[in-house]
């Protein structure tokens with residue numbers, strides 16, 4: 454479906470009408486996400502869309518075939534609350550194979566409606582009024598509203614251009630008996646940075662002798678580059694005992710629209726998670742779970758994902774080196790980010806609008822990932838796109854004059 458001016462107008466009218474009707478919003482500062490905003494603008498401007506994080510190519514036809522087959526065979530009713538056993542077993546096997554980590558399929562794994570629902574449910578199950586939750590900015594946008602809706606208090610630790618390193622001294626100083634949870638996103642969207650052993654050691658020493666729960670958003674766990682390993686927090690017993698891992702098949706299998714993910718945690722924590730999950734969504738799309746479970750039986754279907762995306766990253770990176778963008782070191786995820794300071798003095802969001810309107814390439818400004826809209830003139834390009842799309846974008850970006 455193409456969105457036209459009329460659709461955009463309707464969306465805005467709806468938002469305005471709702472604003473008038475509700476005088477007491479629970480999320481007064483939340484607006485339409487930047488991802489929706491830039492995708493709408495890209496459609497309106499007929500621009501190449503490198504903004505929102507989703508592939509524009511078809512998923513593997515075997516996976517699609519499995520989905521159809523399971524639906525035809527009658528797997529169309531409610532799945533169990535935990536998710537189907539076959540899929541939980543495949544997730545358990547994957548953790549074991551890739552990271553030599555054990556999660557019991559019955560008591561320690563639950564299927565979710567995308568990582569987003571898993572994350573929301575984890576926060577709802579544990580964060581109470583007045584609890585503090587530490588998050589790292591630039592931050593993916595679903596953490597903060599979930600914390601606020603549950604009465605929690607967000608404590609931000611900012612990471613800055615160009616290294617986006619975590620300042621662990623600041624984390625330590627922010628931590629107190631009020632700290633209920635620390636949310637990690639590794640590999641990080643949007644910076645593309647991954648945690649190193651020294652970061653893990655710092656985290657271990659900070660949470661030691663506390664009751665802090667860790668939520669580790671690892672939706673890009675299978676996408677790391679240049680032979681750099683993904684260090685899942687599940688690999689560290691001192692962290693695993695207090696950690697929820699959130700994962701997403703949308704990212705792993707190029708099917709963001711299926712909205713199937715999972716969470717893993719020790720059984721006592723999972724028990725609490727399930728109490729909320731039961732009323733939050735109860736269960737998740739049945740034929741899609743069966744299709745994914747069958748597809749994961751073949752390890753080749755997911756073990757080459759890093760090299761698949763590394764080719765795309767390298768292609769875009771090599772091309773953009775010819776431009777005046779200063780590229781960040783993308784160690785994981787499917788986002789390559791860049792500073793545009795040599796091209797323009799504009800604010801990053803204005804620059805993204807200009808780039809979409811004048812050069813017909815849509816991107817995402819980093820300021821959208823900071824509560825206070827910190828602007829270091831950095832934007833994010835999504836390279837989970839077919840070759841033709843990347844070529845079109847590159848052709849346009851090479852024409853930018855300084």
Ligand SMILES: Cc1ncc(COP(=O)(O)O)c(C=O)c1O
Pocket residue numbers: 506566567568569570593638642670672700701702703704709712713714
């Ligand atoms: C860091 C991060 N976490 C969570 C999600 C949401 O994953 P899902 O689509 O499985 O809900 C995304 C999606 O872009 C993401 O980038």
